[in-house]
Amino acid sequence: MSDTEYHRRLGIGQPAFEGLEELLEHRNYEGLEYRHVPDYRRGIERGTVLIDGEVVRGFPKVPRTLVLSTGVPTHFDDHGCDRIVVEEKVNGYNVRVARIGGDILAVSRSGIVCPFTTRMLERLVDLESVFEEYPRAMLCGEMVGPENPYTAHDYPGVDSLAFRAFDWRDRESGEPLAVDERRERYDSFDVPQTRSFGRYPVDEAAEIRALVDDLDADGREGVVMKSPDGTAQLKYTTSASNRGDLAYAFSLPFDYGQPFMFRRLLREAFQSVEWDESDADARERAHELGEAILLSMRETIRTVEAGDSVGERHTVRAGPETVDVLLEHLRGQGLQIEIEDDRREDGDRVCTFCKRTQSTNDKTRNYLEGHVVQE
């Protein structure tokens, strides 16, 4: 297809498309050339893919509020709705699924076709009939569970990996279905979805807090609030999620950005104030926060001191060929992968590997060896 057609499909002018084109990254999925938008650009979502003459629109950024009681009404008043649907935000990795030239492909948040997810989806959920009926669909969901190569997190009932749909959009325009319609449609195809907590009045955020408290107690991530038409979204996370992120980030302190850490500290402080915590409760929160930070770094420094290396450790369970293409895919992105365990179970390959985080290993070792800091 000519680029003239791409710019029409994206709904932008020819000059705007030419500006975008320079920023596109070129990739190849099993012989099929494609391009994607690696960063947010004015007008075009990050993760948008141009492939085989088709467009797979990026998943929009979901804004966050630090304060429920004011953020919810402020955000949704702008969208003219007085009731919102609250759904569970789950902790995994975002995936968009679309059918391109007959193949059902899974695309990562940033717009990379993931060979692992593409193959695993086939095993986990039957999407053929969905695309037969809705060829322009873009199914948006989260891959959750302990055995995945990107974000491993336990969920009751998920032993290895599972797909949880949370949105349904037009592949090209990015327009979402209304929430009720989307839920019914997925149900009719037996596709599992994230939990819905139902509708809440926009000005009764106190009830949403009760939900967040329950999710927090279960170690779950948080909620996504949506306008009933699906166009407006807002997220809010639990303290458990913030602390979990902090512990993980501070276990690899030189590989995670300081803004990543800082934002999560802020969320905790605003939540403590909004929850109107007693001094004792705030102190308790502070202690858990401190442990997430310091004990994680301590563990990492001690690991490096003992001569071992640290990194992001993942286990995947899949067919042997799927594991092969996954490892090749990760290495192709420049990651240094070390296989730590590799065995067969019931015909599957169960592989534990470590993505070496070079900065944390190197800098921690340097400091331990007495390198001085010029600051």
Add this chain to the structure above:
Amino acid sequence: MSDTEYHRRLGIGQPAFEGLEELLEHRNYEGLEYRHVPDYRRGIERGTVLIDGEVVRGFPKVPRTLVLSTGVPTHFDDHGCDRIVVEEKVNGYNVRVARIGGDILAVSRSGIVCPFTTRMLERLVDLESVFEEYPRAMLCGEMVGPENPYTAHDYPGVDSLAFRAFDWRDRESGEPLAVDERRERYDSFDVPQTRSFGRYPVDEAAEIRALVDDLDADGREGVVMKSPDGTAQLKYTTSASNRGDLAYAFSLPFDYGQPFMFRRLLREAFQSVEWDESDADARERAHELGEAILLSMRETIRTVEAGDSVGERHTVRAGPETVDVLLEHLRGQGLQIEIEDDRREDGDRVCTFCKRTQSTNDKTRNYLEGHVVQE
């Protein structure tokens, strides 16, 4: 004086000086034009001042180790010394004092002539006789005590403000005196100095740790270790200091840089590992760290929520004219100063003012009002 002469005084070539010149900031102190180096530049120290044909060399950056047992030998081996002098690092603001055209001027770390410090030094310590004998001297020290406009910190025996010398250098070349000679010289002029803890073998850092423990228990900042000839320096701080900095920075979270915070978290983690803390002790450290972070932010958010504003609060006690020129000086630097209390005591003016930290006030209020975050 012509710039040709400045480049000779700085010991650099004419082209290098021309490169430097573009980066110099121009200022004026009571009618006297001068220029200073606001940032570290290759070869020329930050804070170097060109004034009235003279050079006041910047105070060199003091490197830091995160690990005493390896950092001390590594750093000082490079300087070929097997014993070091350990002195107390005090928490105040760095000042260099030099005589220029007959006037004794106090220069800040970044090279700004501080009218407050210049006037207060006259009251606090007699430096006339020092400069009579050593006109090229650059006296380097810290202004400490609770009543100062930059870094207020309590020290036993210091009610308001005091000068503590810790170095003596040639004003133009920046060459230091040997430590013993410097200490004797200051003593002979009755100029107060930071405490010396004496000499330690480079490879017995364990003894320095005992010093740091004592300083930590007293809520003091730390140590500066020096080669006996004064040319090599290395610093190390207590947990009390790291936590104090964190509490202060997180009370103004949007005005302090994330690298500032991150560095202090790191120091705590490396210290915990080097001290070989038990799990219980590390947990206790983590709790205090968490409190420094979260309780400070909570206090700030609650202050803003209550409609008050936050900022850096200082009290100074000085002659009325000195307070006037200080406030004018701070406002001249673009700071927004609000006088909160202003009274006379024994002929002095005792003034409490707040440097408004705009970002923290504005952003905290925005988030409280429900502005969403795009991250």
